Amino acid sequence: MQRILVAANLTPAGMLAIRRACDLASGHCADVRLVHVVKPSARTGEVDAAQTRADEAAREAAVHYPCVGEVSACVLKGALVDAVCREAEAYRADLIVAGAHADRDWRDSLFGTAGERIMHAAGPPVLIVRHDATGPYRRVLAAVDTGMGAAGPLRLACQISSADTIFAVHAFAPNLSGLVRAGGKAGLQDLEQRELEKAVRDALAGRTDLSVHVQAAALPGDPTSAMISAWEVFRPDLLVVASHGRSGLARILVGSVADSMIDQLPFDMLVQRLPAGTAADSSTGS
Incomplete structure (x- = not known):
């Protein structure tokens, strides 16, 4: 495993996925890419602000997980699932990590949550994270x-x-x-x-x-x-x-x-x- 891509929403819940991805990457000295997706209509200021938050999350992850290779971040505009899957292919990700969705509504029941839709569309395996990375998977x-x-x-x-x-x-x-x-x-x-x-x-x-x-x-x-x-x-x-x-x-x-x-x-x-x-x-x- 050389490259792990994280579908990061930069919320406290989304940080669970980032920490677990870095924990897994540490065992392989793998690189980690944080991907945050904004709406196609997002203005330049919104994109810049999101990029700043994503870069900060990447820096914090690199400090806390020194055995990880390179931790990078990018902000993309578009539909979440399509953007994540395209970036995973371009990045040649071996694994995609996404946070679980706590609350479901009728749209989730019909089309699936973001994590589920990524799971169905992506080529690499997808890890759905619900809990904080308090230890490795044994x-x-x-x-x-x-x-x-x-x-x-x-x-x-x-x-x-x-x-x-x-x-x-x-x-x-x-x-x-x-x-x-x-x-x-x-x-x-x-x-x-x-x-x-x-x-x-x-x-x-x-x-x-x-x-x-x-x-x-x-x-x-x-x-x-x-x-x-x-x-x-x-x-x-x-x-x-x-x-x-x-x-x-x-x-x-x-x-x-x-x-x-x-x-x-x-x-x-x-x-x-x-x-x-x-x-x-x-x-x-x-």
């Missing part, structure tokens, strides 16, 4: 599918260099055919657990460089409730999940597990948008 919870669906979230979780334990959790919904095939609830639980363990082994095959401990757990229920249960048991610092990037009307009609988790779970979340056509089942994927 215990990472990865929401995975069985089969090929395990690879993306697990590989993303392995990029968290500070992690010492990854909990690979698969949510499955018991159904009649599955229960009959497995010979009851206990048999189905055992079958799902074995399939998950195989998927984890396959996804991490050849990774002799990994020192992190990976623990697999198949849990019955819908993805959100399963992640809540897993969070209560494992007490991780970060949730990693993959998203199929649904938005707008498709988001309402089809839904998105990643969006649902952002809405309902008060955790920091690292989200990777899956390429179109990526295979995933209907349980933990979104």
